[in-house]
Amino acid sequence: MWTDTRVARKLGTRLPLVQGPFGGGMSSTRLAAAVSEAGGLGSFGAHHLSAENIEATVRELRGLTSRPFAINLWVPLEGEKALRPTPAEFQAAVDxxxxxxxxxxxxxxxxxxxxxQDYEAQVEAVLALKPPVFSFIFGIPSARVLEACRAAGILTAGTATNVDEGLALEAAGVDLIVASGSEAGGHRASFLRPAEESPATTALVPQLADRVKTPLIASGGIADGRTVATALALGAEGVQVGTAFLACEESNASDVYRQxxxxxxxxxxxxxxxxxxxxxxxxxxxxxxEMTPHEREVPPYPVQNWLTQPLRQAAARQGREDLLSLWAGQNAPLIRHTRASALVTFLEEDTTRVLGRLAAL
Structure with missing residues (x-):
């Protein structure tokens, strides 16, 4: 059976299916719990939360489901923590x-x-709370953090957008590697090579499968049984679905975003x-x-992210689709479902159907 993979066994889930974590407040405990209850791994993107809010989120998730779930953080890139624009640079960005x-x-x-947010405080909160899975993007936590996760029984999952990052994650001893192709919606989690160089999922997964022994979770463009079956054929042992879950009513996306x-x-x-x-x-x-002509002038993360956050929040409140950050993968046109449980069922049944059809050829 295609569902019996190392990814599913390590996660302790019925299906080797992960709901992609959404940053910027788009994640919800309701969505993560619904996916976990349906047999996948629900995830909550917590990079925007304080340590105290992460604690409240984990406690809320534990009240909604007894099944495994993941808390996701962004690892700061080198020099990012010390990044402080001059007053003149800040004012220019505001203007x-x-x-x-x-x-x-x-x-x-x-x-x-x-x-x-204070990344170190966030990580300490995760270690203290011991969620079943700690996933991360934009880098690799320190050896001390990874060892503390192993000691606490916390499964770790890192994201690679190229082969170099996958090799680095395996060398660090993570339990699972999410192979995120360029089709994926949202942020490109690159940390060793430029994001613009990220290969497509269909190129990244087989290259990583040939180079690492760590179980792979394919991410990017996964939206139906055809794309799940393709990922499995390329060497992945699980899939991560983001955009299709973001479109479900349980996510924290605004109505205009889902539309x-x-x-x-x-x-x-x-x-x-x-x-x-x-x-x-x-x-x-x-x-x-209208902002693209100024893209080279935009300050780096987290400054620009902080500056546009109130704009994005106000746009969501006011139903202004034209001013939202509408993160979406390249297979968004395949979205059909509005409930998370129905989407999980569809992915399971459609993948079984596709694999059955291929076996009969």
Missing amino acids: RLGPWYDELGLARPTYPGAFS ALRQESARGTVLTRVFSGRYARGIKNRFLR
Whole structure:
């Protein structure tokens, strides 16, 4: 049976299926619990949360499901923690976004004490709370953190967007590797090579399968039985589905965001750094088009992400699809389901159908 893989056995799930973690507040405990209850691994993107909020989230998840789930964090890139623009640079970035603040009726921000959460405090919270799975992107936690996870019985899953990153993750001793191809929606989690060089899922998975022994989870463009079967044929032992779960009513995406994922415009996605300062794949809209000419001037993450966060939040409240960061993968047009449990059932049954048809050829 295709569901009996090392990924499923390690995760302790009925299916080798992972719900992709969403950053920026798009994750919800309701969605993660629904996926876990249906037989997959629900995930919660917690990089935007304080240590105290991570604790509350884990406790809420444990109240919603007794099955395994994952907490996901972003590992800071080298030099990122110390990144502080000069007052002049900060003001220039604010002025660049000024018309958008004005249009949404927002006050222009002033220089903050910090541009992002304290990663070290976040990790300590994860270690203390002992979620079943700790997943991470944009790098590899320290050897001390990984050893503490092993000692606590926390399964670790790191993300690779190229072969070099997969080899580094295996050398570090992670339990699972998520092979994220360029089709994937949201941020490109590259940390050893430029995000623009990320190969497609169909190129990345077989190359990694030939080089590492760690079980692989394919991510990027996975939306139905055909794409799951392809990932398995290429050497993956599990799949991660993001955009299709983001479109479900249990996610924390706004109504206009979920509607955008089902529109014709979802066929046109591009890599952009205008929202966060890091490359991410999303649907083209007005903000993206009008800011793209200034993309080289945009400050790096986390500064740009901090500056656009109030814009994105206000746009969601006001139903302004044209100003949202509409992260989406290249297979968004395949989205059909509105409930997470129905999507899990569909992926299981459709994959079985496709593999059965192929076996009969």
